[in-house]
Amino acid sequence: MSQSVDHFALLPLYAAAGTAILAFLTDLFVAKRAAVLAVTALGGLATAVLALVVGPSAGTFCTTGACSWVATWPAAVTTVLFAALTVGVLAFSAPALRLGAAPAGEFCFLLACSMTGGVVVAYAGDLITLIVGLETLTLPLYVLVGLRRFAHDQRPTTTGASASLTFFLISVISTAVTLLGAALNYVATGALHLALLTPATGPFRPLAGVGVALLVIGLAFKVAAVPLHAWAPATYDGAPVPIAAYLSTASKLGGVLALAAVVAHLDARAVLAVLAVLTMTIGNLVALRQTRMVRLLAWSSIAQAGYILAALAIGAAGIPAALAYAIFFVVLEFIAFGVVVALRPPEADGGTLLDFRGAGRRSPWLGAALVLSLAGLAGLPPGLAGLFAKLSVVNTLVQHGWAWLAGVVVLNAVIALAYYVRVATSLYTLPARIGLTVADPVLMDAALHPRLPVTRPVAAALAISAVVAVLVGFAPQLLFNALT
Amino acid sequence: MYRDYVVDSTWSAGSMVLLAMLLVPALGAAVVALLPAGRDRQGRIVATVFAAITFGLTLLVPLVRPSTTDFGWFAYGDGPPVPPLLPWVNLDLPWVPALGLRFHLGVDGVSYPLVVLTGLLTLLCCAYTVRKVPHGGSGRTLAVLLLILEVGVLGTFLSLDLLLFFVFFEVVLLPMYAVIAGWGGPERRAAARKFVLYTLAGSVLLLLGVVLVVTKAGTGNLIVLTGASGLTRTTQCVVFALLAVAFAIKAPLWPLHTWLPDAHTEAPTVGSVILAGVLLKMGTYGLIRVGVGVAPEGAAWAAPALGVLAVIAILAGSLICLRQRELKRLIAYSSVGHMGFVLLGIATLTVTGLQAALLGNVAHGLITGLLFFLAGTIKDRAGTGSLDQLSGLRETAPRLAGLFGFAAIASLGLPGLAGFWGEAFAVVGAVQRGGPLWLTLAAVAALGGALTAAYFLRLLRRLTQGPTTPSVHSLRTTIAGVEWFAWTPLVLLTLLVGVLPALVLVDTALPLATLLGVQP
Secondary structure, three states, X not given: OOOOOOOOOOHHHHHHHHHHXXXXXHHHHOOOHHHHHHHHHHHHHHHHHHHHHXXXXXXXXXXXXXXXXXXXXXXXXHHHHHHHHHHHXXXXXXXXXXXXXXXXXXHHHHHHHHHHHHXXXXXXXXXXXXXXXXXXXXXXXXXXXXXXXXXXXXXXXXXXXXXXXXXXXXXXXXXXXHHHHHHHHXXXXXXXXXXXXXXXXXXXXXXXXXHHHHHHHHHHHHOOOXXXXXXXXXXXXXXXXXXXXXXXXXXXXXXXXHHHHXXXXXXXXXXXXXXXXXXXXXXXXXXXXXXXXXXXXXXXXXXXXXXXXXXXXOOXXXXXXXXXXXXXXXXXXXXXXXXXXXXXXXXXXXXXXXXHOOHHHHOHHHHHHHHHHHHHHHOOOOOHHHHHHHHHHHHHHHHOOOHHHHHHHXXXXXXXXXXXXXXXXXXXXXXXXXXXXXXXXXXXXXXXXXXXXXXXXXXXXXXXXXHHHHHHHHOHHHHHHHHO | OHHXXXXXXXXXXXXXXXXXXXXXXXXHHHHHHHOOOOOHHHHHHHHHHHHHHHHHHHHHHHHHOOHHHOOHHHOOOOOOOOOOOOOOEEEEEEEXXXXXXXXXXXXXXXXXXXXXXXXXXXXXXXXHHHHOOOOOOOHHHHHHHHHHHHHHHXXXXXXXXXXXXXXXXXXXXXXXXXXXXXXXXXXHXXXXXXXXXXXXXXXXXXXXXXXXXXXXXXXXXXXXXXXXOOOOHHHHHHHHHHHHHHHHHHOOOOOOOOHHHHHHHHOOHHHHHHHHHHHHHHHHHHHHHHHHHHOHHHHHHHHHHXXXXXXXXXXXXXXXXXXXXXXXXXXXXXXXXXXHHHHHHHHHOOXXXXXXXXXXXXXXXXXXHHHHHHHHHHHHHHOOOEHHHOOOHHHHOHHHHHHHHHHHHHHOOOOOOHHHHHHHHHHHHHHHHOHHHHHHHHHHHHHHHHHHHHHHHHHHHHHHOOOOOHHHHOOOOOOOHHHHHHHHHHHHHHHHHHHOOHHHHOOOHHHHHHHHOOOO
């Protein structure tokens, strides 16, 4: 029996996969870095445009009652976001690629593959497609985290490789757990399509319950929920900063989408509520003590995932709020990592908080962007996007009678502010004048931390994302409309 | 049903003024921030111009007020009851329908005096910054932050939508943090952090309360919610408890006041003035407008507790002040006492008490604003704020000492000056309420008033009288034009409000009476 395939609905996937292949071929035949980058960027744009053109349309790969490929507005919006993040991370990586820190062809191919996985996650209509998409999203990242070429005069380090290995091992286990969960649920209910998932009845109920719990736990690895978070800080800190940005935005978004797809039909409230409380509280408390920039952002992004899980804990009713929060968060987090990229030398790691002291005075625009992003992550104006994100989660929780969880969320917001203001303030701090000084500490500091030129792609990506953050801050309704 | 009364005035002259009041300072902040760094002084002057335009706009409001909203005379008739909140001018636009957030602004007799006060104090602070930039950062940035603060504070006073109120309440948080952390004294970091964490803790409780109300009542419109909101008694009690703690942190009310002395001591002069003059008022205004307005039964339930805490605040503030040796810290603690009177007025839930609270708000803004200007100047010029090293100011700087004396005497509540009415009538309100508890509270509050006089006189004796210390001797005594410009309006208004308190209270009796369900 053959099935008719609606190729129109698959266009975004074709574009994303085509981008990966084209990047590979361009590297093979043209062998110019700029050409490979341009092809990948254009492919990303094409993916975004096609997702918008397809919009909500009939699904494909359908059986009775459900489809494996479901084209909806939320899917289109998240696809655009995946494509934008890919192009943005490419822009952030451009300075390092120019120095030859990683081979451009392989880098672009892997990144585009990851984007393809993101597109599949966004449109997936059954559990297998979802998990395959998630793996396609993650698999290239194992390599990208450790992909680093050292010049002959550089001392090779193994931080990237060890980060990559940590990430790989944890991910493999989490995938196994997810698959086991999906299989148990399939045994109990006979359903794989998301639209057909129902809570099991009769003797299989306990089995299905275990299946759902395992499914959620496996996916919780992807969003780095406590206690399944241990890989995230080490991996983020060991990876090149642009890849860390991708991990904490696109990869996390993929996990959130997968969780949302599961909780839309199955009951995982207890597991998710516990995970949410643990994730936000421990994430915030540990972030308080961090001294390295990327580690602090990693812990803060763990905590942020907790707020998303809190919304998901309600079940289907919380999904719009969770997705809205995730998208606001992704935009703000992307800006934060972008500023770190811009303020550090191309091949450097994220550095310590001390390395950023006074950076806001040296580069006012970058400082302002980081303040916007941190304020948003803390849920305060001028980061209005973050304020509305928190407001929508709290609103949803209170509306559905989960006021206690809303209380936990807002208390965590207070803890979180403590470290966000610490980072933001250090951007504008001058070095202390202690006792007798030989040289003016301000001049010394300026000499030791020269203002680095910001390359054009990085500046453009940052400017666009900041404009987007301000826009969705003032008109969040656009996003809420797109998600429902 | 409120639409029967509220003139549908979207895009009328009045609503344009409301919008402009927020847009002008925001635009000013953007313009000044984008000026090149070399044009620092010009930037501060531009900021002052924008603040002046905003102040002009706040004065314009009564002129553009449609005369048809004057329902004073038929409230006693047979017609449908007039809603307790009837804005003079009104602007209602959708903003985020998904969250039920509307951009709904309006001004009435309760909020208008505070709006003018905000416009005035921001103008004075911006003008003061033109000449004197505290050490720490560029003066231009400070002026930008002052303008952003003004947007947040005006927005809070103008909001007629609960969620919008919350959004504007949050706007002031980070700019004020930046003012303290950027331009403050040696311990500024810790003080600023304490300020911002305390205040955020308050505003997240506010968030919970607000979301709870909007969820239960199905609307965030304060005109609909005020008075008869249709919330159950339990909900009202929960909501009021959340809101009362939130606003008590902001106001601040004992025992949640501990952030205030540090913040005031470390903040630069203009920061202290804005903090004491306007930001604290957001707490007391919120308690009247949102707390008592939305959850009247909850307010009645919590009133005794609030009254007791307010009186403890009065006593604690006064007693601490008697032992205080740092000038700005003393004035900060005196704020705790004064705000205690305001909260006592609110807690009585009588028309007299609430009017006393509104009057006390404005008077405290004027007088404490002036006191912080003067204390900041003395501290900057003498290089120390310690009262042990400051005495004999009368000898070297008679004008400064005279002004300080005036402000101190106004603050201690001398009849005929602005400070008197709020404190006296808060006590009167408590007596009117009757019953052993309230009579005791009134008596203790009156005792606190006497202690206020005691510590201010002690302060005056130590600061202005006695032998001249070296730090006072070397102090620059001239008062610059900008300083006169900043201080004179406050002095004159203190006198004016003292003589004519009705100026502040015009058009408040009816809304408050309908709110409390009593005949005035």
